[in-house]
Amino acid sequence: MFDHYLNAFATVLLPQNILAMGLGGLWGLLAGALPGISTSMGIVLLLSFTYTLSPITAFCMLVAAYCGGITGGSITSILFGIPGEPSSVPTVIEGHALAKQGHAAYALWTFLLCSIFGGIFSVLVMMAATPLIANFALRFGPPEFFALTILGLSVVSGLSGGSLLKGFLSCFFGLFLATIGTDGITGGERFTFDTMVLLGGINFVTAMVGLLAVSEILIEAEEPFKEYKGHVGYRGMKAEMPKFSLFKKNWFNLIRSPIIGTVVGALPGAGATIASFLAYGEAARTSKEPEKFGHGAVDGLMAAECANNASTGGSMTILLSLGLPGSNTTAMMIAAFMIHGMQPGPLLLSTRPEIVYGIFVAMLLSNLFLLVLTIVGIRLFLELNRLPYSVFSAAIIILCVIGAFGLQNSMDDLFIMFAFGIIGYVMRKFGIPVAPAILALVLGDMAELALRRSLLLSLGDPMILISRPISVVLLAGAVFSIVYPLFKKPKMLQEL
Amino acid sequence: MKKGEIVLGAFCVAFFSFMFYEAFKLHGVGRFGEVGSGFWPMLSLVVSVILSLSWLVSTFVALAKEKGKAAEKPTPETIAAAGSRRKKVALSVVCILVYIIVMPWIGFILSTFLFVPAFAIALGERRRLVLIISPFLITAITILVFAKFITIPFPKGAGIFVEFSRLFY
Numbered sequence: 001m002f003d004h005y006l007n008a009f010a011t012v013l014l015p016q017n018i019l020a021m022g023l024g025g026l027w028g029l030l031a032g033a034l035p036g037i038s039t040s041m042g043i044v045l046l047l048s049f050t051y052t053l054s055p056i057t058a059f060c061m062l063v064a065a066y067c068g069g070i071t072g073g074s075i076t077s078i079l080f081g082i083p084g085e086p087s088s089v090p091t092v093i094e095g096h097a098l099a100k101q102g103h104a105a106y107a108l109w110t111f112l113l114c115s116i117f118g119g120i121f122s123v124l125v126m127m128a129a130t131p132l133i134a135n136f137a138l139r140f141g142p143p144e145f146f147a148l149t150i151l152g153l154s155v156v157s158g159l160s161g162g163s164l165l166k167g168f169l170s171c172f173f174g175l176f177l178a179t180i181g182t183d184g185i186t187g188g189e190r191f192t193f194d195t196m197v198l199l200g201g202i203n204f205v206t207a208m209v210g211l212l213a214v215s216e217i218l219i220e221a222e223e224p225f226k227e228y229k230g231h232v233g234y235r236g237m238k239a240e241m242p243k244f245s246l247f248k249k250n251w252f253n254l255i256r257s258p259i260i261g262t263v264v265g266a267l268p269g270a271g272a273t274i275a276s277f278l279a280y281g282e283a284a285r286t287s288k289e290p291e292k293f294g295h296g297a298v299d300g301l302m303a304a305e306c307a308n309n310a311s312t313g314g315s316m317t318i319l320l321s322l323g324l325p326g327s328n329t330t331a332m333m334i335a336a337f338m339i340h341g342m343q344p345g346p347l348l349l350s351t352r353p354e355i356v357y358g359i360f361v362a363m364l365l366s367n368l369f370l371l372v373l374t375i376v377g378i379r380l381f382l383e384l385n386r387l388p389y390s391v392f393s394a395a396i397i398i399l400c401v402i403g404a405f406g407l408q409n410s411m412d413d414l415f416i417m418f419a420f421g422i423i424g425y426v427m428r429k430f431g432i433p434v435a436p437a438i439l440a441l442v443l444g445d446m447a448e449l450a451l452r453r454s455l456l457l458s459l460g461d462p463m464i465l466i467s468r469p470i471s472v473v474l475l476a477g478a479v480f481s482i483v484y485p486l487f488k489k490p491k492m493l494q495e496l
Numbered sequence: 497m498k499k500g501e502i503v504l505g506a507f508c509v510a511f512f513s514f515m516f517y518e519a520f521k522l523h524g525v526g527r528f529g530e531v532g533s534g535f536w537p538m539l540s541l542v543v544s545v546i547l548s549l550s551w552l553v554s555t556f557v558a559l560a561k562e563k564g565k566a567a568e569k570p571t572p573e574t575i576a577a578a579g580s581r582r583k584k585v586a587l588s589v590v591c592i593l594v595y596i597i598v599m600p601w602i603g604f605i606l607s608t609f610l611f612v613p614a615f616a617i618a619l620g621e622r623r624r625l626v627l628i629i630s631p632f633l634i635t636a637i638t639i640l641v642f643a644k645f646i647t648i649p650f651p652k653g654a655g656i657f658v659e660f661s662r663l664f665y
Contacts, residue, residue, distance in 0.1 A: 052646050165554070169508070169547040175540035176515065183533045190522060190533055191515065214592070221588045222581040225620030390621035391630040394612045397592060398638060406648045414596045422589070430504055448536040455531045 008357035012365060017060045020053070021362060024061035025369045026377065028068020033076055039069025040435075041213050043332040045396070047205060047339065048403035055340040056358045062336050063316075063359055064366035066329060070272065070309050071115050071370050078107045087272035087311075090280035090304035097296035105240035110298055111305045112374055113242070114254070118306035119367040121258035122265065122313025126320075127360045130349070133321035137346035142457060143465050146450035147474035149443050152324040154481035166432045174437035177202050178444025185452055197412045204441045205335045206404045206413045210420025211427075211434040213400045217393050218425040226389050242298075250299050253283055254306060261307030265314025265327075272311040272327065279307030309367075316363065319344050320356055323446075328435045331442050339407070498559045505552035512544040587618035603653030603661040604643075609635045639664055 011017065024046065031042025046065050050058035070087075077088040078095035091111065098107035140148065153171065180191045181201025192198040247254060257279040264275035283303035284293045293300050315330045323345030325331035337344045342352060349356050404417035424434050451465075458464035466472055519541055522534030570578075595611040612631040621627060642648050643665035652661035 048642070048648075049646065051648070165547060165551055169544065169551060172540050172544040172547060176512075176537060176544060179537040179540065186533050188522070188533050190537060191518060218585055218588055221584045221619055388616075388621065388623070388626045388630070390616035390619040391612065391626060391634065393619060394615040394630070395634055397595075397615060398608055398611070398634065401596070402638070402642050402648065405650070406642070406646075409649055411596070411600055411651065414599070418592060418596055421592070425585075426504065430501055444540075451536065452531045460531070 004353050004357040005361070007354060008361040011056055011354065011358055012060060012361045017057050017362070020057045020061040021064040021366055021369055022373070024064030025068040025366055025373050027061075028065035028070075029072035029075075029370070029373060029377070031065070032069040032072020032074075038212075039066065039073065040329040040332050041216060042069050043329055043336075044205070044208050044212055045399045045403060047332070047336060048399065048406045050336065051339065051406050055342070055352075055355055058336065058340060059355065059359050060362040060366075062333065063362045064369065066333070067119055067309070067312055067363065067366045068370055068373070069329070070312055071112070071119075071374065074111045074115065074305060074308070075108070075374075078111060079104060087276045087308050090276050090300060091308070093294055094297050094301040094304070097294070098298070098301070101296055103240060103296070106242060107296075107298075107301060109240060109242050110246070110301055112371065113247075114257075114302045114305040115309040116367050116371045117254065118258045118261055118308065118310035119312060119370075120364065121306075122262040122310035123360065123363045123367065124313075125262045126313040126317045126363070130317050130321045130356065130360070133317065134346040134349040137322055138350075140346065140470065141468075142450045142453035143468050143471045144474065146447060146454055146465060147471035147478070148322055148324060149447035149450060151474050151478040151481065152443050153440060153447065154478040163431060166430075167436050170427065170432050170434065171436035171440045174440025175444040175447075177207065177437070177441050179448065184445065184449050197416070201445075202416065202441065203407060203413060204438065205339065205407055206416045207420045207441055208332065208335065208438050209400045209403050210417040210422075211424035211438060213396060214417065214421025215424025215428055215434065217396055218421065219428055220393065246298065250302055253286075253299055253303055256282060257303040257306035258310040261310025262314040262317075264307070265311025266318050272308050272315075275311040275314075276304040276308040279303040313363070316359070320348065320359065321346060323348075325439060325442065328438065331435075331439050334442050498555060498562065501555045502552065502559070505548055505555055508548035509545060509552060512541050512548055516541040516545060584619060588615065591615045591618050600651045601654050601657070603657045604650035605635060605639060605661055605664055606653065606657060608638060 012021075027046055028039065028042055031045075032039055042065055043062060046062060050061060053061070073088050074091045074095065077091040078099050095107040095111055098104070137144075137148075178201075180198055182188070182199060183190055189199065260279045260282065261272075261275040264278060265272060280300050280303050283299050284290055284297075287293065287297065287299055289297065289299075311327075315325075315327050316333075318324050319330045319333055323334070323343065325334050334344060337348075342348060342355065400417060400421075401414060404413045405411070407413060427434050427437070454464050455462065466475065516538060519534045519537040523532055523538065591611065591614050594614075595607055599607045609631045612634050613627045616627060616630065643650055650661075650665065652658045652665075
C-alpha cells in the first residue's frame with residue numbers, strides 16, 4: 001500500500017496534474033461562488049475539458065473542482081446571503097449575520113480554515129476506509145450488487161426536496177430512460193422505435209447537461225433582466241484573521257463536526273445537507289452561548305463548514321469502494337469514470353489502483369491548494385460577478401453544447417441535450433426534482449443487470465435477493481435510508 | 497399552476513401508459529427460463545403510472561379545496577410580467593434550437609458567433625458594447641481552448657463555410 005501512495009504522490013505531483021488541480025480548484029471555486037452555478041453543474045461543464053486528458057489528470061481536475069465547489073459556495077453564502085446549495089444554509093444564517101455586523105473577512109477566514117480542516121480530515125478517513133470496504137465488497141455477487149444499487153437509489157428520499165411523490169416519479173422516469181436502447185442481456189432493442197439515435201441508449205452525460213445546466217439557464221431567463229451576475233461588497237482580509245485561541249476554545253467542535261460530516265456523507269440519501277445541519281444542531285445544543293445562534297455564532301459556522309466539506313470524503317469513500325453515488329455531484333463523478341472507461345466499485349482498487357490512490361492524493365492536495373487559491377483569488381472571484389449576465393448565460397449554453405457534442409462528436413447528442421433541457425425546465429417549473437432522474441439513469445442499468453443475473457442464478461426464484469445476509473442488510477439499509485430522512489430531517493431543511 | 501399540474505399529470509399518465517403498452521410487447525423476449533427484456537421496464541413503468549395517477553388525484557383534491565376560497569384576480573401588471581417571462585423563455589429556446597440546427601450547415605465558429613448576441617438579446621441585453629465585443633471574445637476563447645487545444649472536431653459547415661472554418665481550425 002505504501003508503494004501505491006508513493007507512486008500516487010509522484011504521479012499527482014507531475015506538472016500537468018498540478019496545473020489540472022489548480023485549474024479544477026479555480027473552476028470549482030468560481031462555480032461555487034457564482035450565483036446560478038452549482039457544484040454539480042460545475043462538474044458537468046468541466047467534463048468536456050477532460051475528454052482528451054489522461055484519466056489521472058482528469059480526476060485531479062475533477063476532485064479539485066468538487067472540493068472547490070463546496071468551498072466556493074460558502075463565499076456567496078457569507079457575503080451575499082445566497083446559499084449555493086441547501087448545505088450552505090447554516091453558513092448563510094451565521095456567516096452572513098457576521099458579515100452584516102461588519103465581520104465578513106473574519107467569517108471568511110473561519111469558514112475557509114474549518115472547511116479545509118474538515119476536507120483533509122475526511123480524506124484521511126477515506127484513505128483508511130476505502131481499501132477495507134472495497135476488499136469486503138469483493139465478496140459481492142449479483143444479489144448483493146442489486147441490493148447495493150437499490151441502496152444507491154434510496155438517495156432519492158434525500159434529493160426529493162419538498163415532495164417525495166414527485167421525487168419518486170422523477171426516479172422512476174430515470175429508471176425507464178435507462179432501459180432505452182439495446183438490452184444488455186438479450187441484445188434486443190427496447191423503445192428505440194426503429195431509430196438509430198436511440199440504439200445505444202441515452203447517454204447520461206448528455207441527459208445530465210440538459211436536465212441540470214440548460215434547464216437552469218431557461219429558469220434564469222424568466223427572471224427580470226439584470227446587467228450583472230451579482231453585486232460585490234467585500235473589503236480586505238488581513239485585518240480580521242482569527243486568533244489561534246478561537247480554534248483552541250472550539251477543539252471539541254472541530255473534532256466532532258468532521259466526524260459527523262464524514263459519516264453522514266457516506267450514508268446514501270443523507271449527504272452534505274444533513275451533515276451540515278446535524279453538526280450545526282449539535283453545536284447549538286452544546287454551545288455555552290446558544291442565544292448567539294442565528295445572530296452570527298462563530299461556533300455554528302465552524303461546525304457547519306467542517307461537516308459540509310468533510311462530507312466530500314465520506315461520499316467519495318462510498319463511490320470508490322462500492323460504486324454508489326451518495327449525492328448528485330458524485331453521480332457526475334460516475335459519469336467521469338465511465339467516460340474514461342472505468343466503473344467505480346470494489347474492483348477498481350485492484351484493476352486501477354493508480355487511479356484510486358491518485359484520487360486520494362489529489363483530494364488531499366486539492367484541499368491545500370484551495371486554501372491558497374481562495375486567499376489569493378477571493379477578490380478576483382467576486383469581480384467575476386460583474387460579468388454581463390446575458391453573455392454569461394450564452395457562454396454556459398456554449399459549454400453545454402461542447403460538453404454534449406464532444407462526448408461522441410455527434411450532432412444527435414445535441415438534440416438529445418436540447419430535449420432534456422426542455423424536460424428539465426418543465427420538471428423544475430412543476431417542482432419535480434431533476435436529481436433523482438439523473439441518479440436513476442446512472443444506476444438503472446446496473447440495477448437491472450444485477451437483478452436479472454440474480455434471477456438467472458436462482459432459476460427465477462426471487463428469494464435469492466433476501467436469502468444472503470449482505471443483501472438483506474443492504475436492502476434494510478435502503479428502506480432505512482428512505483424512511484429516516486422523512487422523520488429526522490431538520491425542521492429548517494423541511495421549510496426550504 | 498394547478499391547472500398546469502393537471503395537464504402535466506395527465507400527460508405523464510398517458511405517456512407512461514403508452515410506454516407500458518410498448519414494454520408489454522417485449523414481455524417474454526429472451527431465452528426460456530430467463531427474465532425477459534420487458535420485465536424491468538414494465539416494473540418501472542407500472543410504478544410510474546401509479547405515481548402519476550397519485551399526483552393527478554392529489555392535484556385534483558388540492559384544486560377542489562382551493563375552489564372554496566376566494567382566489568386573487570391577477571392584475572394587468574402580473575399578466576404582462578408573466579407574458580414577458582414566457583416570451584423570454586420562448587426566445588431563448590428558439591435561439592438554442594436554431595443554433596443546433598444551423599451548426600452542421602454554417603459551421604461551429606459562425607453559428608457560435610451569431611448565437612452569442614442573439615441569445616443575449618433574447619435575454620434582454622441592449623448594451624451595444626456588450627453585444628459587439630462578446631461574440632468575438634467568446635468565439636475566440638472557445639476555438640482556442642476546445643478546437644485548438646483539446647482538438648474537438650467541431651462541425652465545419654457545408655460549401656463555402658467549410659473554407660471559412662478551415663481558416664481557424
